[in-house]
Amino acid sequence: MLRYLVKRLFFMIPMVFGITLISFAVIHLVPGEPGALEAEMNPKITKEARERIRSFYGLDKPLYVQYWSWLTRIVRFDFGTSFATDRRPVIDKIKERLPITILINLISMGLIFIFGIPIGIYCARYKDTFLDRFLTSFVFAGYAAPTFWVALLAMIFFGVYLEVLPVSGIKSYDFREMNILEKVFDVTRHLVLPVCISAVGSLAGISRYMKSSLLEVLRQEYITTAYAKGLPESVVIRKHALRNALLPVITILGLSIPGLIGGSVIFESIFSIPGMGQLFYFSVMARDYPTIMGILVIGAFLTLVGNLVADISYAVADPRIRIG
């Protein structure tokens, strides 16, 4: 087990390196440079000033030199300084925004499991009934509909038409004057829409996985044996079938991390939540290379760690994997 772990960790190094190399190349291939987008075609900004800004950021050097200097800094965990004109350390910018993104992702991941698994179980148990078809259509509709569109509809309905939920943001303006209970309540109200919307898209995956894996288990001989013993159905499903059927679902945990990070970019921008996804969106729009790279490295790292954790927990949960 330990050897396996060390091997996996070791293989992560070239992977991260490859990811950074490709990301670095791609973002520099995109036309436009930091600071230039606003300054483009602006009569007040002279050519000399533009050159001065380029050399200030080191953009006049060849690309491989820029990459090398970035790489030598990143191995020392120095994320560099943002190219946005605020010139703040990238790590500070990410640090202040990471918690809210992780919070929302954890809650929506929780929701996905709380709703997705029971839906899958129900659909497997009562396969081909009306409710099975209804739930399946529902989760697929959620999966197929574009997040931003569903989000806007929900905002119009709950925020403008019914006026029961705030449209965007995470806190009310009078947040400071609230007591602790009101504060929790206020943040909860603000989180309802973004969390539900980010969860709805992923329900389909998890419930389908659950359904198919449970159906497969239910076909096994030992389930027939369990029924033959005269056990009640709820015990058969809970004690015998579910334990085995849940194993593949663990893998999804690790695999869903990149999707959630990507999703954050969209719903954080729509709901104006000051998280990492929104920072990424702004940074791309401003061609703030160090911040983009910083977020990509952290995203890549989280994804790889997620995969590793999924593999390990799989091994912990299933003795067959551990031995093999």
Add this chain to the structure above:
Amino acid sequence: MVNKKTLIPLCFILLCLCLLPSCGRKKDTARYDDPGKPAWGDMIITGSIAEPSNLIPILSSDSASHEVASYVYNGLVKYDKDLNIVGDLAESWEVSKDNLSITFRLRKGVRWHDGKPFSAHDVMYTYRVTVDPKTPTAYSGDFKLVRKAEVLDDHTFRVTYDRPFAPALISWSVAMLPKHLLEGKDITASPLKRKPVGTGPFIFTEWVPGDRVILTANPDYFEGRPYIGRYMMKIIPDTATMFLELKNSSIDLMGLTPLQYVKQTDYPAFRREFNRFKYLAFAYTYLGYNLRNGLFKDKRVRQALAHAIDKREIIDGILLGQGIEATGPFKPDMWAYNGNVKRYDYSPEKALALLREAGFERDADGTLRKDGRPFEFTILVNQGNVVRIQSAELIQRRLSAIGITMKIRVLEWATLVNDFIDKRSFEAVLLGWTVPNDPDLFDIWHSSKQGVKELNFIGFENREVDELLVRARHTLDRGERKKYLDRLQEVLAEEQPYTFLFVPYSTVALHKRFKAVEPAPAGIMYNFIKWYVPENQMRYGSNAAVSR
């Protein structure tokens, strides 16, 4: 399946709990029509799609940063509501007889937000740091023409130029920076970029990253304490979300698109809570031709195109009436505007006549040809700008009616500028310029400004225009300068290097509780410190929105 049975109702109950109380916002709207009496307090909330980047204005080039900075800092001079230059931190100024130097007399008793007095040394510092080659600023151009800057005493400052420079005075409207907090330090690393200290009507209070920036009224402001107690810029990256927040009255001030102005905000409930204002924007949209291209070398072809395009149709159909026809690079409510220039009414017949003169003939299927080659070109438009893309489509239809094939290519902004305009590999572009307050057009029209990244990218070369631009630039007397500018506009109208399409209206919605708002050529924000909310209409308490 115990978890399902208990959890789902539980979640449902929680959800209902969240939905129930709607924080009891008052819906009593009729009272907003009462003008009331000026009172101190309340807060104004504006939306911004981007977060400010740096609140030291010489270091940033984004509009969000400059908007916040405009309330925190002052320049030496500023524009009044009719776009005349008036004193700001300078009480008065004198231009020397030879027109080479300006002596500013500064206001006495002005204090920085931290209590230190403002003096001519701060002006000197601002000048020095702007022209310092180590400062990564985009705005050193005008200050580099200064030959000598001197502090005569604490409240007198003089600058001298090598030759008279018309935009000199207004170039001193840039934000003055506090020397005592910045001198001797690396300005790019200064904490002031996130916690600015100025002399302006509002004091910086708080910046919640990615969420909002809050300013508080300066009780000691030299022009009087602003009535509105707080200013908040709320960062909402998505424009559709911002519009919903406006409808929800969560933000008070937002610029509207023509569609939003004409259709989506024209219902009683919205009109009860919001005033809508419009004034001519400082911008125009044009169709620019690459004059290096043989097709557009002939003036008659460009004039023909101007006749072939129906500007009225674009304004009525796409701007929904929210604009006026442009005749040149200025807008009618500016002193520099010359309305007596050649105009091109919509007339396909005149267009065809001019094209025939230029050697084009229509063949059997109606296509215009010269020497066998059909009249064909592509125009480039930037992605996301719906007004421009739709205008291009209308132009396309009008041109095809007289036998010209025009293709439209929509490109992302950076690609359009870097790969096409900078490389001069385009035939025509549909773009816009902002109209500067000071009518100096040297950078856009002078034939020397054709280098990479320079703005005469269409390659316009005209001796008379070159001379007029230089003269206008170095003449301080407004009457004389206007003579040159008038002639300049006549030549441009005759030459039609661009087809000047339209000047749009800026249309904004502002919550009704704000009074004393008077639209003028300068817009509506010029008298912001005089806006007020009557006491019985105030919405936010004195501590609202500040998280610390």
